[in-house]
Amino acid sequence: MSFLTKISQMFAKNKSSQRLGIAFQQQGVSLCSVPVQASDVTAGDNISAKVLFQHEKTSSANFSKTIQKLHDDFELSGDANIVLSEAQSQVVQVDKPNLPENEINSALKWKIKDLVTIPPDNMVLDYYDAPVLAGGKKKINVVCAPKDELRILVAATEQGSVKISKITTQEFAFANLLVAKNEANLLVCQQPNEEITLLIVKQKKIYFQRRLRGFAQIGSKTAEELSFSIIDDISLEIQRSTDYFERQLKQAPIKEIKVLLPIKLENVFIEKLAENSAVPVSLLEIPSPYHQHREFGAAIGASLEDIADTKEAEVLAGVPYDS
Missing domain, CATH: 3.30.420.40 (ATPase, nucleotide binding domain)
Incomplete structure (x- = not known):
């Protein structure tokens, strides 16, 4: 069971009417809060739920303080999908290990340890299949992030009725648009x-x-x-x-x-x-009626419903953040 699946199941008790997309950037944090059915909303629909777009300038050292400010200012609620910045995650391509699926994630930590700067004992990772070259071996793209940094972001984000549903990267958020x-x-x-x-x-x-x-x-x-x-x-x-x-x-x-x-x-x-x-x-x-908020593209993409419906779109699985 993946990190993402555990989070989803753990907090699936109460279905919120809001979905949050939170995109971390090197110089700020972008937040969008939209109704759950955002991907189905058209320009003429009557939106009764709260719609919020907010960008806060900050540095990576102050991400948790910035999230706290957003909580204080806007009383956030809903299921949150987080988009890591390019500085918060690393991506490498390797041969797919010839192992059962439930053993691959733990093996990958040691397979990629010399290719990334994150120590294996502080690594949270997931992978998705890369297209196979003609006559070539099966390849996978491995996405990893530091567990200690994720733990801080998760703790800052999960307050009140806000629960994290997915953690992903900007590439998948953009593709989801x-x-x-x-x-x-x-x-x-x-x-x-x-x-x-x-x-x-x-x-x-x-x-x-x-x-x-x-x-x-x-x-x-x-x-x-x-x-x-x-x-x-x-x-x-x-x-x-x-x-x-x-x-x-x-x-x-x-x-x-x-x-x-x-x-x-x-x-x-x-x-x-x-x-x-x-x-x-x-x-x-950008899906209507949010098409004028193009600077929030990654946050909006993360907030849409099928950001991680398939294995190819799941990122940063492996172990619970509290392990």
């Missing part, structure tokens, strides 16, 4: 002042993910600066990613590129990127 499609889409996503993430997603399963370094301050760039080199650099990374997806993974070409960059010149970025692309480029839409 995309409507399930048989065709592959490439996502270009970012949280405010974070690095850009490239994802290739098909039927909500992540086939490829990569974090691009050096673009955290893209929101401060002018249209001329975007056109001069930034778009070309990102286009090159997109081409490399699609080449790997099509040639190494033997997948059909991507059909669309979807963009979620919470910057003023997002439409300019899309226009310029489309000039370098052979496939359509458009906005990654």
Whole structure:
């Protein structure tokens, strides 16, 4: 039984009318509190439950204090899905151990101990299957985080009627915003002042993910600066990613590129990127009526109902945080 499953079952007694998405970032914490059926809400629906979007500037050293402030200011309630920042989790790809499923997580701690900076005795992890290369071994992507840091975040978050349901990463939160499609889409996503993430997603399963370094301050760039080199650099990374997806993974070409960059010149970025692309480029839409809160994309994605309905979307399982 996974860490996530234990949490879900432990706190499944009372079904809340609210779902919280809490996204940790290197320079802040973003919170959204929406009705449970957020993924089914349309612009014309009457929302009687509370809707809240709040961002607090802070540092990682003060995350627990910031969560306490949010509790004090807004009397939070509901099931919470937490999104770890890129600095709070590490991802590595390894061969899948030839072991029973219930033994894999414990074995992975020692298999990846030299590939990550988290000691095995302080590691919480989970994995999801990576696409198999033609004639290759089965690979898995292992996501791990430090148990001591998670324990602090869990203790700060779980107050009153707030109970943690899932702990995930921004990649899965972004992928959860995309409507399930048989065709592959490439996502270009970012949280405010974070690095850009490239994802290739098909039927909500992540086939490829990569974090691009050096673009955290893209929101401060002018249209001329975007056109001069930034778009070309990102286009090159997109081409490399699609080449790997099509040639190494033997997948059909991507059909669309979807963009979620919470910057003023997002439409300019899309226009310029489309000039370098052979496939359509458009906005990654946020579900109505929350579509204007694009800077909360990861928090909203985490708050939607099927963030971890399948094994491929489960992250950070393994052991109870209180063990």
